[in-house]
Amino acid sequence: MILNVRHVTRYLFDEPVRGIVQSQKLWPASCASQRVLSWAVTSEGCMRGAGFTDSAGDRVELASWRGPVSEIEIEVTGQVETIDLFGVLRDHREKVPPSAYLRATRSVAPDKGLRALSDEALGGMDSASDLDRAHALCRAVSAAIAYRPGETEAHTTAAEALAGGAGVCQDHAHALIAVAHVAGIPARYVTGYLQSDGAGASHEASHAWAELHVPTLGWVGFDPANACCPDERYIRLGSGGDAQEAAPIRGMVQGAVPVEQLVVEVVVTAGQQQQQ
Amino acid sequence: MSPKEPPIFNEMLNGAEIRPGYQSLEKWYRSMPAELRSLKQSEAEALFRRVGITFAVYGEGGDPERLIPFDMFPRVLTNAEWRKMDRGIRQRAAALNAFLADVYDRREIIRAGRIPEHLVTNNEAYEKAVVGFRPPRGVFSHIVGIDLVRTGPDQFYVLEDNCRTPSGVSYMLQNREIMMRMFPQLFLENRIAPVDGYAGLLKKTLASVAPAKCDHEPNIVILTPGQFNSAYYEHSFLADLMGVELVEGQDLFVEGDYVWMKTTEGPKKVDVIYRRIDDAFIDPLCFRPESMLGVPGLMNVYRSGGVTICSAPGAGVADDKAVYTYVPEMVRFYLGEEPVLENVPTWQCAKADDRKYVLEHLEDLVVKEVHGSGGYGMLVGPKSDKSTIEAFAARIRHNPDNYIAQPTLALSACPTFVEEGIAPRHVDLRPYCLVGETIELVPGGLTRVALKEGSLVVNSSQGGGVKDTWVLAE
Numbered sequence: 148m149i150l151n152v153r154h155v156t157r158y159l160f161d162e163p164v165r166g167i168v169q170s171q172k173l174w175p176a177s178c179a180s181q182r183v184l185s186w187a188v189t190s191e192g193c194m195r196g197a198g199f200t201d202s203a204g205d206r207v208e209l210a211s212w213r214g215p216v217s218e219i220e221i222e223v224t225g226q227v228e229t230i231d232l233f234g235v236l237r238d239h240r241e242k243v244p245p246s247a248y249l250r251a252t253r254s255v256a257p258d259k260g261l262r263a264l265s266d267e268a269l270g271g272m273d274s275a276s277d278l279d280r281a282h283a284l285c286r287a288v289s290a291a292i293a294y295r296p297g298e299t300e301a302h303t304t305a306a307e308a309l310a311g312g313a314g315v316c317q318d319h320a321h322a323l324i325a326v327a328h329v330a331g332i333p334a335r336y337v338t339g340y341l342q343s344d345g346a347g348a349s350h351e352a353s354h355a356w357a358e359l360h361v362p363t364l365g366w367v368g369f370d371p372a373n374a375c376c377p378d379e380r381y382i383r384l385g386s387g388g389d390a391q392e393a394a395p396i397r398g399m400v401q402g403a404v405p406v407e408q409l410v411v412e413v414v415v416t417a418g419q420q421q422q423q
Numbered sequence: 424m425s426p427k428e429p430p431i432f433n434e435m436l437n438g439a440e441i442r443p444g445y446q447s448l449e450k451w452y453r454s455m456p457a458e459l460r461s462l463k464q465s466e467a468e469a470l471f472r473r474v475g476i477t478f479a480v481y482g483e484g485g486d487p488e489r490l491i492p493f494d495m496f497p498r499v500l501t502n503a504e505w506r507k508m509d510r511g512i513r514q515r516a517a518a519l520n521a522f523l524a525d526v527y528d529r530r531e532i533i534r535a536g537r538i539p540e541h542l543v544t545n546n547e548a549y550e551k552a553v554v555g556f557r558p559p560r561g562v563f564s565h566i567v568g569i570d571l572v573r574t575g576p577d578q579f580y581v582l583e584d585n586c587r588t589p590s591g592v593s594y595m596l597q598n599r600e601i602m603m604r605m606f607p608q609l610f611l612e613n614r615i616a617p618v619d620g621y622a623g624l625l626k627k628t629l630a631s632v633a634p635a636k637c638d639h640e641p642n643i644v645i646l647t648p649g650q651f652n653s654a655y656y657e658h659s660f661l662a663d664l665m666g667v668e669l670v671e672g673q674d675l676f677v678e679g680d681y682v683w684m685k686t687t688e689g690p691k692k693v694d695v696i697y698r699r700i701d702d703a704f705i706d707p708l709c710f711r712p713e714s715m716l717g718v719p720g721l722m723n724v725y726r727s728g729g730v731t732i733c734s735a736p737g738a739g740v741a742d743d744k745a746v747y748t749y750v751p752e753m754v755r756f757y758l759g760e761e762p763v764l765e766n767v768p769t770w771q772c773a774k775a776d777d778r779k780y781v782l783e784h785l786e787d788l789v790v791k792e793v794h795g796s797g798g799y800g801m802l803v804g805p806k807s808d809k810s811t812i813e814a815f816a817a818r819i820r821h822n823p824d825n826y827i828a829q830p831t832l833a834l835s836a837c838p839t840f841v842e843e844g845i846a847p848r849h850v851d852l853r854p855y856c857l858v859g860e861t862i863e864l865v866p867g868g869l870t871r872v873a874l875k876e877g878s879l880v881v882n883s884s885q886g887g888g889v890k891d892t893w894v895l896a897e
Contacts, residue, residue, distance in 0.1 A: 166676070168676070168677060168708065168719045168720045169708075170708040170709070170719075170720060170722075170723050194678055194679050195679070196678070196679035196680040196681075196727075197677070197679070197680050197681075197720070197723040197724045197726075197727040197729060198727060199723070199726045199727040199728075201552065201726065202551055202552060202553065202554035202555050202556070203551070207723060207726075208723075209677060209679075209720050209723040209724070211676075211677065211678050211679075211720070213678075242554045242555030243551050243554045243555075244530065244540075244544050244554075246540050246541060246544040246545060247544040247545070247549060247551050247554070248551075249541075249544075249545050250545055250547070388551070391712065397708045397709075397712070398708070398719075399707055399708060399719040401676075
């Protein structure tokens, strides 16, 4: 499947700021399930540099703006060819050992509720395969947290989302990572794009899911928000221990921090390969 | 003293006989009138106050204005004693660095089954962000502080390793400076190896790990958390001695491929950062987002080879108390040598057999938290009452992974000035080993002394002081 992406992030400040620095993780890596045909990240007035491929195999670049600046825009456009590998991440070059993804950050720290959810989901599955156990955890998280925007915010933890019983893809992914950790399964947060309907409607956020490490297969994606594994409608962008570590953009404003308005627009459409 | 405690090794006296190296000091002490002694003691204190060296060593917190007691009676190591320690310290610093380069790359030592994987990769100090990255010359820990204790004429043990940013070296330098100023005669009578080359060697070491693409004399800075940090004095002292800038996070910024320092003549590129800030705070875009101490984007420049950070982020995984047990194994694995310096035998409460032994022998053991420091959160069995021991046993059972235990060592004692004259007091030693293009070590280190009679805790926060440490030249 050919997917076209347009992802625009705009920051508006009510007062000009002295400067901005961002670490951007906005470049999908090619692997068995996706081939990047074209990709561009553009912003006006910024200085780019310090590019490298991080330990998890994701391209990272630094962008900085010297102030005074009151508005910036980061535009990502590209085309990716995908196939359905049932969520299995193959031929992705990375250096971090899976066992380093067993440590909980604040967002995915397990509490009583998450421990119970994990134990319940895996009850009677002692002899089941690792893959089946991972599926069971994903189903349990889908069932325990309803998809309802507006109930949670960026800093909501997995424990809080589970207690509230509702959230968005970030909360689902965090909860799945937490229950996987409880079961001793390495797990991490993945950001990316999802072509969720045929009409090419605009969304207010990019997508997120989790990857669990299954010894026989390697990393396998699970999307508890949609109760499925990533297929040809998904583009994988980057990963990290939680939403903060995996964030496509981590930035900091220099000087006094003014009121900031963030506008994100994501359009993913299925389409024809562009003529080269 | 309970009967099972072994005799304490006195570094000056062997019965009535004076050990080599201490003869002239013994005479010096005997010929010093009491009035002169107290005069000199207040002179020393005044000198310390004047230079402003009043901070707590080793990040122990406490009152930053408090003066750490300086004991004028020097500690002496003969050349033969030091030669062995020197060999052992260099060996250990090399092995620790080889371990760090390995666990962030091919992880051979784990594959070979010589250390359990979870102790390393699941360790709080193991930094995912630097896996696969080789810092210049493959060095992660550029300043290794190795804490040593002694129990006999030839028995030296490593108590712990400090691979991040060990502090206290300014005391080593100032103790010598002040002794030379107050008692110049002693330095004519004895041939004492100098320590004042330390700053030059530190600068040379830092310059030798400049990024490969730095084609000029590297611009080195010391990054401090600021004047409220308890070791701020040391940061500014070392910057002065090396002739480099002392900066805070807000004095630096990243742009393009580099880190820049704000100066009155415009931005100046920075090549090497000797940071005295913990990993978690050096870059809010990579680690703790709320940190105001670091430089946003610093890790991006580091990972792309634009700047060197000393010690390297992630170096702490080598000095964890649970990993410590495996350092002798690292020496054998990476260097193919037998360790010159021994570890203190250590039981890991995470292991069922070890835990059982520890819980049954708490009254004879010292129990420490794996991540603790500064002498807090530890149990000194022989000096604790029954209820304290029982309460501690419950903590171990609740979270065994968090504790290790060691036998109570009969730490050696050195003559120390007390009210009535001199008396033996327990000491330890922290030498500072520099690792860059070469491995460098100035003779000696910082001797800490437990000033309270019978106390084994040398931490300054718990009544410890410092001494000048002499290594006699051949």
